[in-house]
Amino acid sequence: MDIIWQGLQKAARLLLAGDAEVWRVTFLTLQVSGGATLISLLIGLPLGAVLALKVFPGRRVAVSLVNTGMALPPVVVGLVVSVFLWRNGPFGFLHLMYTPTAMVIAQSIIATPLVTGVAMAGLQQLDPRLNRQILALGASGVQTFWLLLREARLSILAAVMAGLGGVISEVGASMMVGGNVQGQTRVLTTATVMEVSKGNFDVAMALSIILLLLTYGITLGITMAQQRKRIS
Amino acid sequence: MSKRTISLLLILTLLISVALFGCGNGGQGKVADKSSDQKTAEKAPTDKGPATKDVILATTTSTQDSGLLDVLIPAFQQKTGYVIKTIAVGTGQALAMGQRGEADVLLVHAPEAEKKVEESGAAVNRRLVMHNDFILVGPPQDPAKIKGVAKAEEALKKVAAAGAIFVSRGDDSGTDKMEKGLWKKAGITPQGKWYQQAGSGMGQTLNIASEKAGYTLTDRATYLALKKNLRLEIMVERDPVLLNIYHVMEVNPAKFPKVNTAGAKAFADFLVSKEGQAMIGKFGVDKFGAPLFFPDAGKKDEDLGLK
Structure with missing residues (x-):
């Protein structure tokens, strides 16, 4: 149990002393997972809207695929992305293996179904008459999309949290496509795994605490935005 | 603009800036x-x-x-x-x-x-x-009584006979290959509840062995580096076959x-x-x-x- 206390102390020391390595790892974690979440929003929100609001053949299959995708194991994504990005693989010429970009790609693939699924569920819960009314008032497709997103904003923020939470806590894919290279692709989760295997449990605990603080900070921000209307 | 919209925009801007910086980092x-x-x-x-x-x-x-x-x-x-x-x-x-x-x-x-x-x-x-060299480490209680045995194979035979827990790397690493070779020399096919495959790196395997009070084969360097956290002692060392x-x-x-x-x-x-x-x-x-x-x-x- 004392390891948790040691971890807390270590975390405080690392953060306050401005340990360059820890800050770099933390910042990269934000960059990679933030980037992946953003990409997943750009793809997932429109996709979720189409699946929720349009009627077309094969829709049910598509919905079931998205729902399955929400449970995509990160290591599977990591392996498949690796196979594509290996230098002797089909996209090897891009030299992306073991770079932060590769991690963003893998994490985007993990986050997109999460965002799509949650956004879809949220939009489907809206009164279907709303959609018709907005269209009847002469709104364009894009305007309708925005208005509906606004109406479903609680669910949309939940989608953001689902996406970000899914990737910032993920270690399998990041380890595989990033390689946990010091100063280049080491993020909080992969660094934690490495410190455990080095036997530095206090450092590992400190990194975990930093990750939790980071996640909590972001989630707090989003929750405040989400719940503001409720309070006022 | 409402406060809500502003905070939403702030979060989005943060995400975008972070993402642009992150993606712009690509390339060799x-x-x-x-x-x-x-x-x-x-x-x-x-x-x-x-x-x-x-x-x-x-x-x-x-x-x-x-x-x-x-x-x-x-x-x-x-x-x-x-x-x-x-x-x-x-x-x-x-x-x-x-x-x-x-x-x-x-x-x-x-x-x-x-x-x-x-x-x-x-x-x-x-x-x-x-x-450097490999060593056989195990819990201080030494249930299979192998401490000080000169030959690694003999020690492994004793471990198997006693059915004492042995944690194997089980990951086809160099250490794992060495361990498999030693079992072969000892003429034993290790299997059963006492023989556990960790499928992890050396550090993690030592942690597992320590927790389960089991024996394991390790390189000396990793053992010494992690010793402070382990309840494991050196059991067999300096057998010429244990060169790493x-x-x-x-x-x-x-x-x-x-x-x-x-x-x-x-x-x-x-x-x-x-x-x-x-x-x-x-x-x-x-x-x-x-x-x-x-x-x-x-x-x-x-x-x-x-x-």
Whole structure:
């Protein structure tokens, strides 16, 4: 149990002393997972809207695929992305293996179904008459999309949290496509795994605490935005 | 604008800026420039740096978990301007990466398997770097009574006979290959509830063995580096069969044109250079009172009693 206390102390020391390595790892974690979440929003929100609001053949299959995708194991994504990005693989010429970009790609693939699924569920819960009314008032497709997103904003923020939470806590894919290279692709989760295997449990605990603080900070921000209307 | 919209916009802007910065980091050389070790970036020769900077080093977990690479790699990077991407995996995977041309240089410790890779033409210029030794460690209670047994095989026979917990790496690493070889020599096919395969690196396997009060085979370096957290003691050591020998190999550019040959050679040369060898020999002395690895550059396999 004392390891948790040691971890807390270590975390405080690392953060306050401005340990360059820890800050770099933390910042990269934000960059990679933030980037992946953003990409997943750009793809997932429109996709979720189409699946929720349009009627077309094969829709049910598509919905079931998205729902399955929400449970995509990160290591599977990591392996498949690796196979594509290996230098002797089909996209090897891009030299992306073991770079932060590769991690963003893998994490985007993990986050997109999460965002799509949650956004879809949220939009489907809206009164279907709303959609018709907005269209009847002469709104364009894009305007309708925005208005509906606004109406479903609680669910949309939940989608953001689902996406970000899914990737910032993920270690399998990041380890595989990033390689946990010091100063280049080491993020909080992969660094934690490495410190455990080095036997530095206090450092590992400190990194975990930093990750939790980071996640909590972001989630707090989003929750405040989400719940503001409720309070006022 | 309502406060809600403003905070939403703020979050989005944050995400976008972070993402743009993150994605803009891609590309081979640039990553290195931006985020490599600051000291290296400052001191590395900027105008006469090598053409392809990134060198992928596939190596065993023991070199990373013991901390040796944390000493060698910064020194090498500072000296040459190359950027080493260390992928620390089991020797089995490291060799497989070499065989697929997915790494540039291999630092591994499974002589038999290495020879096969060399014969297949996937790697060239195999050179002896250093050695240390394997040890059998176990819980202080020593349920199988193997402490002080001279022969590793005898000790393993006793462990199997007693049905005492033995935690195997089970990951096809160099240590795992060594362990499997020892069981074979002992004429035992280890199986049953007492024989547990961790499927993890050396550090993690030691943690598991410590928690389960089991025996395991480990390299001395990782054991010494992690000793402070372990309830494990050395049971069997100094049996000549327990020698742990590390070689460096360069992935063959004739077979895999995409390999960074110059970088691989530079790193391999550094490991066997006077400077690199001195660093290896000194590593661990300040912390453990004894070196963790013994430099062997220039020696032949036969000098270490290897066929």
